[in-house]
Amino acid sequence: MKRTTAHRLTSFGVLVVLAALWQLASIMMPYESVPGEPMIPGWQILVTRTFLSLADYWQGGLGIPSVAQGGERTYAGAALAVLSNSWDTSLRLFTGLTLGVAVGLVAGLAVSWSKWSRRIVALPAQIIRTFPMLALIPMFQLWFGATFLGMALFVAFAVGVIFFTGTVNAVGNVSDIHVDYARTQGASRIQIYRSVILPAMFPELRSSIMLSLGTAWTAVIAAEFLGAQTGLGQIIVFAQYFGYVGRMFLVALFLLFYAAITYALFERASRRLTEWMPRELATPDRYGAP
Amino acid sequence: MAEVELRNVGQSFRRSGGALVEAVADVSLVIRSHEFVCLIGPSGCGKTTLLQLVAGLTRASQGQISVDGAAIAGPSPERGLVFQRDSVFPWMRTIDNVSYGLKCRGVEKTKRIEIARQYLRQVGLGDVERSWPRELSGGMLKRVAVATVFANSPRVLLMDEPFAALDYVTKLQLHQLLLTLWEQHRPTVLFVTHDVDEAMLLADRIVVMKEGRVVDDRKITLARRRTVESLALPEAVAHKEVLLRHLGLGELVQDRTAPL
Numbered sequence: 430m431k432r433t434t435a436h437r438l439t440s441f442g443v444l445v446v447l448a449a450l451w452q453l454a455s456i457m458m459p460y461e462s463v464p465g466e467p468m469i470p471g472w473q474i475l476v477t478r479t480f481l482s483l484a485d486y487w488q489g490g491l492g493i494p495s496v497a498q499g500g501e502r503t504y505a506g507a508a509l510a511v512l513s514n515s516w517d518t519s520l521r522l523f524t525g526l527t528l529g530v531a532v533g534l535v536a537g538l539a540v541s542w543s544k545w546s547r548r549i550v551a552l553p554a555q556i557i558r559t560f561p562m563l564a565l566i567p568m569f570q571l572w573f574g575a576t577f578l579g580m581a582l583f584v585a586f587a588v589g590v591i592f593f594t595g596t597v598n599a600v601g602n603v604s605d606i607h608v609d610y611a612r613t614q615g616a617s618r619i620q621i622y623r624s625v626i627l628p629a630m631f632p633e634l635r636s637s638i639m640l641s642l643g644t645a646w647t648a649v650i651a652a653e654f655l656g657a658q659t660g661l662g663q664i665i666v667f668a669q670y671f672g673y674v675g676r677m678f679l680v681a682l683f684l685l686f687y688a689a690i691t692y693a694l695f696e697r698a699s700r701r702l703t704e705w706m707p708r709e710l711a712t713p714d715r716y717g718a719p
Numbered sequence: 720m721a722e723v724e725l726r727n728v729g730q731s732f733r734r735s736g737g738a739l740v741e742a743v744a745d746v747s748l749v750i751r752s753h754e755f756v757c758l759i760g761p762s763g764c765g766k767t768t769l770l771q772l773v774a775g776l777t778r779a780s781q782g783q784i785s786v787d788g789a790a791i792a793g794p795s796p797e798r799g800l801v802f803q804r805d806s807v808f809p810w811m812r813t814i815d816n817v818s819y820g821l822k823c824r825g826v827e828k829t830k831r832i833e834i835a836r837q838y839l840r841q842v843g844l845g846d847v848e849r850s851w852p853r854e855l856s857g858g859m860l861k862r863v864a865v866a867t868v869f870a871n872s873p874r875v876l877l878m879d880e881p882f883a884a885l886d887y888v889t890k891l892q893l894h895q896l897l898l899t900l901w902e903q904h905r906p907t908v909l910f911v912t913h914d915v916d917e918a919m920l921l922a923d924r925i926v927v928m929k930e931g932r933v934v935d936d937r938k939i940t941l942a943r944r945r946t947v948e949s950l951a952l953p954e955a956v957a958h959k960e961v962l963l964r965h966l967g968l969g970e971l972v973q974d975r976t977a978p979l
Contacts, residue, residue: 609776610806614820614871615796624819628810705810705851 448472462672470675479675486510486664511683518660519687521577522649525584530641533589537596538622547597554594562587562644563651575656580649587648588641595637599630631702638695646688721786721797721874721907723750723773729781729931730768742768744931746782750924755901755908757918760928761966766911767803769928770879773909774800786875796820799873799906803880807852807863814839814848816863820871838866842896858889862896869900876906880913894920898944915962919955920945927965935965 455471462468470479484506485496493509494500540546566583573579603626611625653662661680668676730743743765750756758766771777773784775794784791786798794800799820807816814835821831839845842862852860861881868876882890898921901908912918918925919939927935937958941949949955960972 606802606804606806607808609794610800610802610808611819611823612776612794613774613796613798613800614823614867615794616819616823620823624811625808628808705853707853 462674466672466674468674470678475675475679479673479679480504480507482673482676483507483510483664483679486514488513488659514659514661514664515683515687518649518653518662521580521652521660522584522645524577524581525649526588526641526645528581528585529588529645530592530638532585533592534596536589537593538600538626540593541597541600541626542618547601550597554590554597557590558594562590562648566651566655569652570655575658580652580657583652584645584648587644591637591641591644595634595640596630599633599637600626602633603629628702628705631699632706635699635703638699639692642691642695643688646684646691650684722752722788723875723907723909724748724785724788725769725773725782726784727782728769728772728779728784730765730772730777731780741931743772743779746928746931746933748926748933748936750907750909752907753905755910755921755923757910757912757922757925758928759912759915759918759925759962759966762913764928765931766913766928767879768931770800770877770909770911773875774798774877776800796824796871797873798875798877799868799871800877801861801864801868801879801881803883805852805857805860805864807860807867809852811852812848813844813850813852813855813863816852817867817870820867824871834870835866838870839863841869841900842866858885858893861885861889861893865893865897865900869904872904873906876901876908878908878910880911882917883912883914890917895944897921913966915959915966916950918962919950919959925958925962927962929965935961937961 451469452471455467455469455474458469460468467474481502481504484500484502484504487493487495487506487510489495489498489500491509493503493506496502496506500506540550565586569579569583569586573582607625607629608621611621616624649660650662650665653660654666657663661684664680665677668674668680725746725748728743728746729741731739731741733739746765746769758769760766768777772779773791775791775798791798808819811819814832817835817839818826818831821834822828826834836845836848839848842865844859844862844866847855847859852863855863864881882893885893894917910918910921919941922939924936924938926933927937939955939958941952941955945955963969963971
């Protein structure tokens, strides 16, 4: 059996075991958060009643009326609710992620241009990196309101900080010998950045990208907790108000699924950029490090 | 080709403890056009620092270095450098590595690929032009570095113990390859080594450094290409004995009274 197949089978086995443990817990602890809402809902409840209840978040359209307008809870309505709220969350996430990556990368490269600028920003960058991001959400809300822009900018800020420090560190770790080799061949500073610094730093930057993806999902959900009218984070907050553990768990599963897809897509996209690396270094370990 | 002149060149730096170290002190040297000069000396004697100064990677604290009378102001493809460590870009395929310098100088793609292919063939790597460096052996990587530097047509070729980490056979093969390319293109060469046999095989002149200063400068007039036999001639042996003494290996040399 190929190593990757064995690896996938093992991962799948772990998931099955976790699902079974959840089911076991639901049987052994039949408590309720509110009457009729189990604290640990079993899979038979999650995929039927709980999923159907997500139709409450469908705002109507495509021939399926919203529950608020007197429509029935249907599976189609639930699916559309999941899709439309996932779309809203994803749009905020990817706008913020793109902005954060672009600004963090460009700022990191600009700072790395000289030894002095690297020294000047080293301390402020470390301070900002250790600042608890979630504490800044209320400030972003006051500045921008519970708007698309505010939420996207919050994600951009969270990602940008990681990317900026990651870029500065990665540039600092590029081997001098490759830079000198390029210089002796007549490369200009711009050419060195494009053909030496960027490809050489990519393996190290990859862990920053992985970290950014995780942070971006956390940041967008956190931003949606406060005042958003749509999005998966908003569903979780409403579910929490009413003690709907099942809905919270189901949305968390969707988030887990989306995050896994983004990691997998990034892995696939980055494979070409790390084709040159020895195989054992090109495959990230389980912690996302190259 | 190019004449390299070093006039009263010095380079000092401070250690982390604050002590001032003179890595190179008052070195004056003229390397004539087409000459193959080996710079030899014990570890830490300033050979590599001197080479980096000529490459323009470091600025001299004192003195002046010029090529054909023009003071050097930084690195240039006219002064190609082959490093001791692997410097080949691992993220570029072999052919892209060899054509990199040409690309930097704006040579049109078809032309630069043609030149790179020609040099890859010359160093015996014509069949691995699309390979990644990770797929090549240490000796092959050195061949790539040599092909790369020659593809840039340098007037001065600087080599910093380029073959030090290679096995004996690969090293000897690369010596022959280097001599073939040097005979064809005749750049002025400054070759740093700590290997007396390597210097005797390659050099027109051997300059010995100790504690940052030039302590000996000797012409090697043995006919080229040198062979095991020619390197066993009394003249060669005499040079070798003196060089070994300079390196602190006098115990390997028979005691002679007649100075050279």
